[in-house]
Amino acid sequence: MLNIADTLHRWCREARPFALATVVDVSGSAPLPVGTSVAVDADGNAAGSVSGGCVEGAVYELCRQVLHDQGPPQRAWFGYSDDDAFAVGLTCGGEVDVLVQRVDPATDPHLGLALDDIVHDRPTAVAQVVEGPHGMVGRMLCVLADGTASYGTLDGGPTDRVVTAQAGALLRSGRTARAELGGDADTCPDRLTVLVHVAASRPRMLIFGAVDFAAALSRAGRFLGYHVTVCDARPVFATAARFPHADEVVADWPHRYLEQTHVDTRTAVCVLTHDAKFDIPLLRLALDLPVGYVGAMGSRRTHDERLRRLYDAGVTEEQLARLRSPIGLDLGARTPEETAVSITAEIIACASHTSGLPLSRRTGPIHRSAEDLVTSGGSAGR
Template sequence: MREILPRVRDWLCDGTPFAMVTVIGVRGSAPRQPGAAMAVGADGQVAGSVSGGCVESAAYEAATEALATGEAALHTYGVSDDDAFAVGLTCGGTLTVLVRPFTEPAARAVLLNLVEAIGRSEPVAAVTVAGGSGPLGALRLVRPGRADGTLGAAGLDRAAADDARGLLAQGTAALHHYGRHGERRMDEVSVFIEAFTPPARMLIFGAIDYAAATARMGAFLGYRVTVCDARPAFATLQRFPTAHEVVRAWPHEYLAGTEVDERTVICVLTHDPKFDVPLLHAALRTHAGYIGVMGSRRTHDDRTARLRAEGVGDADLARLASPIGLDLGARTPEETAVSIAAEIVRSRWGGSGRPLTELTGDIHRP
């Protein structure tokens, strides 16, 4: 949903009616996951995608119908591999989407609060009735300390808010089922919960040309990018215009004092022992999900020996992606940034990194 927020905000502010189509369920091989969204304005303009192209026309028609009727609706696209093309979902999976018109002032006000909270990088969850006996499309916003809006029943509001706050820790989306008053282990009301946490961080150490290309790639992937280098002449905003911040500090000192969690990726591009060794000591004390280190095979072996000499064990050394990146034959800074990004994506989702032509089975895995 994040990619359509600028257009949605414009429509909310200038009074344009629109409808939103949100993926709330996926079965089998499907190109987009729950939370993917497309918005259709009353002027016919479109933002976003729910399927990568194969059911966009049908979703567009469903959105225009919702605008005409003012009613929310559920639609399912795709059945099986043999006849999926006739239905529209060529990859053979099944998508369930919720279509909601945003024409009423109250609903638009709640959605604007959501858009602005995401824009401020505040943790917030959108909780929506997505089926059953509840008011389809009803929207409630849940933050760590408060909630706004209602799903139609106080007990349901409380139960869904509890689950939404749990999902805020991961920034994920899920479909939950309750009794009409929030009872657990019942299936009278379906509620789609989409949690928006602040973007994951990409910390790049070493203000070199490869760092500039990696910063551009990190911002493209949705990370909040920080570039850090101790050299004032190199660590400048002019050299890294796509970074969210540029820090002039000794890398290990900065890392020891900044926030790092399991979603954080660290790219060490300095390949200089006086920076690398103390920085990697600090990095291995964090819960960062990915630590990649640039350097030749010789540099890698020398760096590993220095770390071992300072007491770093095999388990910690195994956390390092060194040399950084996948083997793509990259030469330029931009190509190298692509190889780094590919390794980060593989690390996040558990892909093999092999060509799809060498593999069988579903392309879009759960």
């Protein structure tokens, strides 16, 4: 539902009832991920998408029906049709499972309150029950960044506590995902499946080195949704005018800035200075932090010398194995813009635990679930 958070927030403020259709499970090459939603109000206005176009008409009609009937939530499954690929179905070959429910903000304000936090960039998780006991499916529980339940309730007891803990963990990781919970009489007697929609702060891209490549990379990072910081120890080069696409430009020694700023497992650290007096203390620190990506620019010769210096500085072999150097994928990039594509492609592959190989050289589904990537060691395509 986060793909249409602004629209839903407005409809909730206007106390406008609507039907909400949410992708709660996917398999194969489904075009949009779990958590994506479309909403339809009583006037027939629609927002969002659940399939990129191929089943929107059928979902729209189901939303109109659920909204009119004011009945319980309904599930609908859409898959590829061998007999008629252009009938209602996914021509990409995937399958999607959609939950459609009626939401009335006037009688149930919890979603509207959570959406207010979300549109104001306050980290929030919305746990939506997609499978479970009768009467609980479709109910939502909202959790704030401190791990406390803020709006809504499921049973007012153990189920709330279990779902709150799971939603809080996913919020800390910044990841929307399904979770199978319950079945334990001591903690949560009912078995249920919740889809936790996570609205977290933007992941960070820290670019060190105020060079032309940094200007192109900051633009690419901003396009991908990163909060981009450019840092350089030289104030004459570290200016907002030179990096208009960066969220912030900092004039400071790179390692000193990294020591003082917040990072997490989604942070990408890109070292473009290729100057040992900056690189070595910076990389020594970065490789000891729980960041998701550390890459450094330079030639093969620069890379070999850098490894030697880092090893001499006490960096372990295990830490050195995390370093992506020379930075980027082998795309034949030469210009700053091409190099930015090469770097961001590697960051995406690293974050999704995939190989970065051409899809034409892979077999199996194009899109893989998080669970599949973990079990396969991250060797799939995009």
